[in-house]
Amino acid sequence: MTPLWTSEEIARAVGGTAQGGFEAGGVTFDSREVEPGDLFIALRGEATDGHRFVSQAFARGAAGALVSEPVEGAHVRVADTVQALDALGRAARERSSQARIVGVTGSVGKTSTKEALFAALDRGSPDRVHRSLKSYNNHTGVPLSLSRMPRETRYGLFEMGMNHAGELSALTRLVRPHVALVTTVASAHREFFASEEAIADAKGEIFSGLEPDGVAIIPFDNPHRDRLIAAARPHAARIVTFGLGEGADVRAGYVVRGPKGGTMATALLPEAQLSFTVAQPGEHWVMNALAVLAVVEAVGGDLAAAGLALADLGGLKGRGERLRVPLADGEALLIDESYNANPASMTATLKVLGDEPVTGRRIAILGAMRELGAETDDFHAALAGPVEAAKVDFAILVGPEMGALAKALGPGTDLAHVPDTAAAIERAREAIGPGDAVLVKGSNSIGLAALVEALAGGER
Ligand SMILES: Nc1ncnc2c1ncn2[C@@H]1O[C@H](COP(=O)(O)OP(=O)(O)O)[C@@H](O)[C@H]1O
Ligand SMILES: [Mg+2]
Structure with missing residues (x-):
């Protein structure tokens, strides 16, 4: 199998110099998470300096390191490893020209929806779907998740979060999604914003990174829908709304309580209809499921397989x-x-x-x-x-x-x-x-x- 990265590719991507050739099968910047064969990126943070953990990373089996100081062992050296992480993420995105990329943001439901979407697409294209792990959704988590994307990826799913205006603009330019989803807009992290409208505007930044043929997916029933649509219009080739209300492009036509607390519904999509069960209880999961189906249709995925996956969804730890x-x-x-x-x-x-x-x-x-x-x-x-x-x-x-x-x-x-x-x-x-x-x-x-x-x- 082709490795995720060779040292030459890393050096080229980040504009650094390689010392000792190596091939990396994974990427991490947390020395405690290093698995054999990984690239370890030594980041200098506020609290600690990753360069202190380079030898520990090698002891855990790292194949090489990305550093800004001389170290023992195979490495690529750059001036600034934070910028190098961005550059590696950007290079991963660039080489994945065959992949359809999905960006997910929203005040709540990002991780839940991202995981459901993974299950939905993976059911139709096993082992070809890549996603952010956990909630790795910020200025280091997003480029890290990008840099981990295998070359042969067919669908790449990236969670993007923010506490402040401007953050999503930067993240979405790295991710360059074909499909950008806002799950919902509500008062979360409200202390950093003057109003809920300001939160909607900051979420709407995700659309500014859309690819030219991009699709914006927007919650129809949300009070800030029109603000999101206005934010998407200059950037999106197509806008698709999802929700329960009459007039949503992707809508649940028939909703009844299903077995074991789940919900049975018929999704009415622009080009298809699908009767499905979502195993997780609650109206919010009907919404998340409609968002998933809207994305699956937008990326040309297998809707029937997605429906089967929604029926099998387990509850995530701490999230249901x-x-x-x-x-x-x-x-x-x-x-x-x-x-x-x-x-x-x-x-x-x-x-x-x-x-x-x-x-x-x-x-x-x-x-x-x-x-x-x-x-x-x-x-x-x-x-x-x-x-x-x-x-x-x-x-x-x-x-x-x-x-x-x-x-x-x-x-x-x-x-x-x-x-x-x-x-x-x-x-x-x-x-x-x-x-x-x-x-x-x-x-x-x-x-x-x-x-x-x-x-x-x-x-x-
Ligand atoms: N669409 C939704 N609307 C409202 N609440 C939701 C929705 N989806 C999930 N939730 C609730 O929000 C919690 C956090 O979900 P999560 O997906 O981790 O959000 P995020 O990644 O955006 O922080 C879940 O445990 C659930 O209680
Ligand atoms: Mg999350």
Whole structure:
């Protein structure tokens, strides 16, 4: 098999000099993640300098290093390794002229949709689909993911994220997508933006990197739809909207609850119709599925295979995975949403809890939502409606920011407001009984993953 990169190719791509020839099968800048045969890129960050870990990388089997200082062992030397990482990403993108490239952004649902899209395209073209790993979606994660793209890639999927205006412009110019998807626009990372409109504008930057024949895919039901369309118009050859509303280009015509909490629907696409099941519960997953189908059609992928893949989707760890909580006298269901939270995803997943059939109680363990800025209290208080609509029997609210929700819910709701995850674990152990459904959701920094581990660890 042709290697991912030869040292000559790397040197040419980054304008560096090679010392000792090597072939690399992978790329990483985290020395702890080095696998035998990888290229290790020594980045100089604020906290640490990757050059300190070059020997460790070689000890773990790195084939070569990309450095800006003299080192022992095969390497390519440049003036600036951060720029070299960008250049390597750009070179990977350039040589993949046969690949259809998809960029995914949005306030929520990027990773979920990217992973579903991977499953959908991989079903039709096994081993020819490349994607960003994890949430590698920023100024280092995106070029890294590009540089890892195998030459023979048919579909390349790249998640792009941002906290500030201007970031997506830079990322999308590296990725140069044929298809650019905005999953949704909502108040996430709101502390960095004056308004939700400003978030929409920053998300709309993704379209500025579209290839000349590019397709923009936009959420039809979103209040900022027209702003996104205006942002796409100068750059996109075609604009495709997806959603539930009458008039969306890709729309769910017939939606019913499917087996095991999933949804059955018929997707009406511009050129096709497809009846499909999406295994993951919730209306937000119907949206993600419609976005996936819109992308699959836009890249000329296999829609039927995509439909089969959606029916098989498992829950991602921290993003909807369903776990068993073993109890002395039975078991409870735990929905692990501990990876992150903002008003849109809280509302979406509370709805899932409300629709969950239970023989016991519905319990919501909700951690604070971070990075919401000056309106933090209002955003927390506004969850009272969704909590009540979800018929929550008992709520454990975690973290000081949740005081606003505790107050908004008032004495009519059975709840405990606790300072941290350790206290939440204790209350949860007392509260959870057989037949209960337990939603666990909060910003990652609240640490509710530890609660999931404590209650349902080993039951994966
Ligand atoms: N389309 C959507 N609308 C609202 N919430 C969603 C959507 N898709 C996923 N979610 C919720 O958001 C959480 C985070 O999803 P994720 O895909 O990791 O987002 P991102 O990568 O954009 O941060 C999920 O666990 C789920 O609760
Ligand atoms: Mg993500």
